[in-house]
Amino acid sequence: MQPAVVAHRGASAHAAEHTLAAYDLALAQGADALECDVRLTRDGHLVCVHDRRVDRTTNSRGVVSTLSLADLAMLDYGGEIGVLTLDALLGLAKDHGSRLFIETKHPVRYGGLVETKLVALLARHGLAEPAAKEDSPVVVMSFSTLAVRRVRAAAPRLPTVLLVTQLWPTLRDGTLPPWADHTGPGIGLLRRDPDYVARAADHGHATYCWTVDEPDDVMLCANIGVRWLATNAPAATRAVLGAG
Template sequence: MQPAVVAHRGASAHAAEHTLAAYDLAIAQGADALECDVRLTRDGHLVCVHDRRVDRTTNAKGVVSTLSLAELSLLDYGGEIGVLTLDALLGLAADHGVPLFVETKHPVRYGGQVEARLVELLATRGLARPSTKEESPVVVMSFSTLAVRRVRALAPRLPTVLLLTQLWPTLRDGTLPPWADHTGPSVAMLRRDPEYVARAADHGHATYTWTVDDPADVELCAGIGVRWLATNAPAATRATLAR
C-alpha cells in the first residue's frame, strides 16, 4: 500500500503556509490529508501558525501568544489577509472529507491550555470522541511527550502521533509509550535506520514521516511501509508515487 499524502502546512511549496490558498491548492493537488500547527492567541483562540513569532510569515513582528485574534487578523500572511483559525481549517477539511493532522507546538507560555482548548474545540464539532481511531477525522501530534499524554487523558479516543527528531534508546525496538498510537520520525531518521518502520509495525504502530519532498525520499518511504508522508508539494509527491 502506498503512503497517504499529507499536505504539510498545505501545499506550502507553492503557496504561503497555513493559508486557505495553500490548503485549497493541496486539495486540488490530490492530498489525502492536511497538516497544521496550532498555537494559542492571547485571548484563547487556536490559530494555525508554526513559529513562536509572526516575523517570518507576515508583514509584522511579534509573539503569537501576546497577540489577540483581532490583531493577528490584520496581518498579511504572504498575500492573504487574516490568520487562519483551526476552527476554519476544520471546516475546510470536513467540507472536503479529508483528515486533518494537528500538531500542538511547545514549549509555549500557555502550556497544557493548548491541548485543553484543542479538545474543547473538537468536542464542539463532535470530533473528540470518534467511533474508532481509524475513522477519526482528526489526528493530534506533538514533539512534546507531555502534550501527547494530555491529549490521551482528555480525549482517549483521539489517535495520537509522537513526533521524533531522534530515537530514544528505549524506543529503538519500535515500542512507544502507551499514550502514543503512532510514531512520527523525520525522514532523516529513516534514511539512517529504514528498518525502524518495520520494527514499529511489529508493535502495532504505523509511521507518519516528515517532511518528504525529495523524490528519492518519497521512494524510500514507499518502499519501507510508511503510512503517512508529510510533504510540502502534494502533486509532485503523488506523481513520484505513481511511477
Template structure:
C-alpha cells in the same frame, strides 16, 4: 497498505504556508491529509502559526502568545488578498469524508497544557473529539512533547495521536510513530521495528518518497503534495530531480 500524502502546512511549496489557499490547493492536488501547527493567542484562540513569532510569515512582528486574535487579524499572511490569521476552526470546515487533519500542538509554549484542552474543546464542539474508531478519525493530534501527547490521550482517549521525533529515539507512546525522514534514511529498519503505523516528515525529495513507499510508511508529510503523489503513482522516474 498504500502510503497517504499529508500536505505539510498546505501545499506550502506552491503557496504561503498556513493559508487557506495553500490548503485548498493541496486538496485540489489530491492530498488526503492536511497538516497544521496550532498556537494560542493571548485571548485564548487557536490559530495556525508554526513559529513562536509572526515575523517570518506575516507583515508584522511579535510573539503569537502575547498578541490577541484581532491584532493577528490586522496582519497579512503570505500572499493572501485580505489580512487575517488562519484559525483552526476555519481549517476544520475544509474537512470532507476521506480527508484527515493532523494537528500539531507546539511546545514549549506560554500556556502549557491549555493548548491541548482548548483543542479538545473545539473538536468537541464540532463533534470530532469522539470518533467511532481511531482508524476512521478525521482528526489526528501530534506533538514533539510527550506530556502533550499524554494530555490528549487523557482528555480525548478516542483521538489517535502521533509522537513526533527527530533523529533521536522517541518514547513509545502514541498510535503512530512520527520520525523525521533523516531518521529513516539513517535507520531503514525503524518502520519495521516501530510496531505501529508510521507518519514521516518532511518528505519532499523523490528518492525519499520512494524510500518511504518501500519501507511501508503509512503517511508522508510533504510540502509538495502534487509531486509526491506523482512519485507514489509511478508517473515520475526515480532519477528525476526534485522540483
C-alpha cells in the same frame, strides 16, 4: 500499499503556508490529508501558525501568544490577509472529507491550555470521540510527550502521533509509550535507520514521516512501509508515487 499524501501546512511549496489558499491548492492537488500547527493567541484562540513569532510568515513582528486574534487578523500572510484559525480549517477539512493532522507546538507560554482548548474545540465540532481511531477525521501530534499524554487523558478515543527527531533508547526497538498510537520520525531518521518502520509495525504502530519532498525520499518511504507521508508539494509527491 502506498503512503497517504499529507499536505504539510497545505501545499506550502507553492502557496503561503497555513493559508486557505495553501489548503485549497493541496486539496486540488489530490492530497489525502492535511496537516497544521496550532498555537494559542493572547485571548485564547487556536490559530494555525508554526513559529513562535510571526516575523517569518507575515509583514509584521511579534510573538503569537502576546497577540490577540484581532491583531493577527490584520496581518498579511504571504498575500492573504488574516490568520487562519483552527476552527476555520476544521470546517474546510470536514467539508472535503479530509483527515486533519494537528500538531500542538511546545514549549509555549500557555502550556497544557493548548491541549485543553484543542479538545474542547474538537468536541464542539463533534470530533473528540470518534467511533474508531482508524476512522477518526482528526489525528493529534506533538514532539512534547506531555502534550500527547494530555490529549490521551482528555480524549482517549483520539489517535495520537509522537513526533521524534531521534530515537531515545526506549524507542529503538519500535515500542511507544502507551499514550501514543503512531510514531512520527523525520525523514533524516529514516534515512539513517530505514528498518525502524518495520520494528514499529511489529509493535502495532504505523509511521507518519515528515517532511518528504525529494523523489528519493518519497520512494524510500514507499518502499519501507511508511503509512503517512507529510510533504510540501502534494502533486509532485503523488506523481513520484505514481511513477514508482
